[in-house]
Amino acid sequence: MEQQVANRKQVLRRGGFILLAVAVIVILATVVLGQLGGAHLTRMVRYHRPGSPYAAEIRFTSLSDNTFASLDNGIAVASGSGLGFYDRTGSVVYTSLRPLRQPMIDTAGNYVVAYDLGGTDILVGNRREVLHRIEAEGRIIDTRVNENGWVTVSVEQAGTLGAVRVYDPNGTPRFRVHISTGHLVGAALAADNRTLALLTMTEDGGRVLWYAADTPADEPRYTYLREDELFFDLWFTSPSGAVGVISNNAVIYLNAQGEFKSEYLFPNRRLQNFDVDEGNVALYLSHHQTGAGGELVVLEPTGERERVDVMGYVFDISLAGRYMAAIYLDTITVYRRGRAYADFTETEGMTNVLMRDDGTLFRLAPHWARLLIP
Numbered sequence: 321m322e323q324q325v326a327n328r329k330q331v332l333r334r335g336g337f338i339l340l341a342v343a344v345i346v347i348l349a350t351v352v353l354g355q356l357g358g359a360h361l362t363r364m365v366r367y368h369r370p371g372s373p374y375a376a377e378i379r380f381t382s383l384s385d386n387t388f389a390s391l392d393n394g395i396a397v398a399s400g401s402g403l404g405f406y407d408r409t410g411s412v413v414y415t416s417l418r419p420l421r422q423p424m425i426d427t428a429g430n431y432v433v434a435y436d437l438g439g440t441d442i443l444v445g446n447r448r449e450v451l452h453r454i455e456a457e458g459r460i461i462d463t464r465v466n467e468n469g470w471v472t473v474s475v476e477q478a479g480t481l482g483a484v485r486v487y488d489p490n491g492t493p494r495f496r497v498h499i500s501t502g503h504l505v506g507a508a509l510a511a512d513n514r515t516l517a518l519l520t521m522t523e524d525g526g527r528v529l530w531y532a533a534d535t536p537a538d539e540p541r542y543t544y545l546r547e548d549e550l551f552f553d554l555w556f557t558s559p560s561g562a563v564g565v566i567s568n569n570a571v572i573y574l575n576a577q578g579e580f581k582s583e584y585l586f587p588n589r590r591l592q593n594f595d596v597d598e599g600n601v602a603l604y605l606s607h608h609q610t611g612a613g614g615e616l617v618v619l620e621p622t623g624e625r626e627r628v629d630v631m632g633y634v635f636d637i638s639l640a641g642r643y644m645a646a647i648y649l650d651t652i653t654v655y656r657r658g659r660a661y662a663d664f665t666e667t668e669g670m671t672n673v674l675m676r677d678d679g680t681l682f683r684l685a686p687h688w689a690r691l692l693i694p
Contacts, residue, residue, distance in 0.1 A: 378410050378689045388684055389427040390640060392447040393676045395689060398423035398434035403443045403450060405432065408676075410691055416450045418443055429467030435460050444471055444491065452491040458483060462506035470494075472509045472516070484518060486533060495533040502527055508556060509533065515561035515576065519554045526551030526567055530578055542578030552591075557599040557621045564601060564621065566594055571601060573621055584619055595639045597677075600625070602639035604646070616655070618644060626658035641677030654681065654694050662694030 378395070380386055386399045394407040400423060404415035422437040435442045435456075442454040442463055451469075458475030461482065465471050469489035477483040482504025486495040495516065497507075502520035509516050518529040518540075525547040529540035549567040557564050561576030568591060573581040589605040592614070596602075599621055606614035616628040618639065626644075635647040644655045652664040652673055664683070674682040674689075683690045 377691070378406050378412075380404075380687050380689075385423055386686060387423050387425045388672065388674055388682070388689070389425045389432065390674055390676055390682075391427045391432050392430055393678055393680075394447065395674065395682055396425060396427055396432040396434075396445075398425040398443075403432065403434040403445055405445065405447060406689075407447075408678075408680075410689075413447065414445070414449055416443060416445075418453065424463070426464045428465050429469075431465045431467070431469045433463055433465040433471055435463040435473075437461075442471065442473065444469070451489075454487055454491055457485060461504060464506070464508045466509050466513070467511055468513055470509050470513050472507050474504050474507045474518075476504075482520070484516065486516065495531075497531055498538050499529070500538070505551065506553070508554065510556050510561050511559035512561070517554060517556070517561065517563050519551055519565070521551060525549045526565070528554060528563065528565060528574065528578065530561060530576070542576075544574050544578045544580070546572065553594075553596070555596045555599060555601075562621075564596075564599065566591070566601065566603075571603070571619055582623075584617075584624065586617075589614065593634065593637050595637050597639040597641070600639065602637050602644050604630075604634045604637050606633075616644065616646060626655070628655055628658055636672045638673050638675035638681070640675040641679075643675050643677070643679055643681075645673045645675040645681050647673050652681070652683065652692070654679070664692055 386397050389396050391405060394405060397404045398420060400419055402416040402418040405413045407413050420434060420436040420441060421439055423434060424437045425434050430446050432445050433442060438459050440456040442456060444451045456473050456475050458477035460475055462474040471487040473485045475483050480498045481502060482499050484497045484507040485493055486509055488494050499520060502522035505519040505521055507516060507518045514533045516531040516533050520527045525545060526549045528544045530542040531540055549569060552566050554563050554565045563574050565572045571584040575581050586605050589607060592606050593604040594601055601619050603617045613631050616630055618625040632648050638645045642656055646653050650665060650667055652667060653660050654662040669685045670683050671686060672684040674684055679694055681692050683692055
């Protein structure tokens with residue numbers, strides 16, 4: 321009987337220890353999750369490589385002319401050697417050997433386009449393979465791909481002030497526009513695959529032209545002119561043709577009929593850099609008077625999302641999802657909801673940063689890239 325009682329006490333004591341251990345684990349997990357966040361733990365599990373100081377490191381054979389873009393949380397690279405894609409862990413998926421003298425790159429959805437600025441070669445791919453090659457009908461000014469794989473090519477062409485050609489996902493030409501006034505800066509096709517928006521500069525100022533791809537004509541359906549403004553870029557904020565435009569003085573939002581909706585002005589500040597992600601835009605604005613210090617601002621089509629005051633010079637910014645990364649002289653800082661989220665101090669040799677929407681980022685140099693985990 322005494323032995324049975326002793327055994328029961330031992331079982332209860334052992335069970336108590338187990339419950340205590342579980343409670344400690346739960347408390348520790350709660351504290352860690354509160355401090356680091358579940359996303360941090362997910363990233364550590366997903367990308368950690370035992371024995372390596374970096375989650376991934378990629379070395380490129382082309383040393384000086386690589387340009388980069390995020391694709392499916394991996395990294396797409398256009399270089400003098402052609403187009404390549406590396407997945408989210410840094411493993412090579414494919415490379416193509418098609419020389420590009422001045423390589424440029426654009427991505428949307430699961431598609432990527434690499435092109436030769438000032439040349440005629442265009443390579444279109446996705447996250448698995450290079451799909452096809454396009455030869456432009458003039459010297460390339462700008463090339464973009466939409467999330468459905470349609471490619472818009474802007475070129476210099478004899479006898480015009482610029483021409484735009486739209487290709488479907490099979491590389492078949494579907495639509496062409498020539499402009500007769502102003503100078504073509506670039507063009508993009510909306511997610512509806514029907515609405516084409518052209519960015520042009522005229523003697524009066526910046527101008528946006530809208531065309532319907534299913535009713536070919538050289539006369540635009542809608543026009544918006546902003547006098548005495550220099551337009552740098554445009555992007556779609558809706559699938560049917562509403563756009564955002566960035567100028568030397570403002571971010572301007574227009575509806576699909578070319579009508580003014582709203583704007584974000586930055587008087588007494590100088591635009592130094594910007595990045596666009598899925599209709600949102602990040603701005604680096606410095607002070608006109610001092611030239612030092614300034615602000616990082618993230619805008620959504622509905623208004624300002626976050627603002628960060630900065631003291632030093634920002635060399636590059638990158639926006640993806642809820643995160644924004646900025647390169648300072650000796651630090652890379654990742655921001656989330658307007659607050660510093662993580663810092664990295666290794667910046668030697670770095671030229672750019674590429675933020676990813678899962679909170680990780682690529683530190684980029686001319687001939688290598690390293691994946692950093694906040």
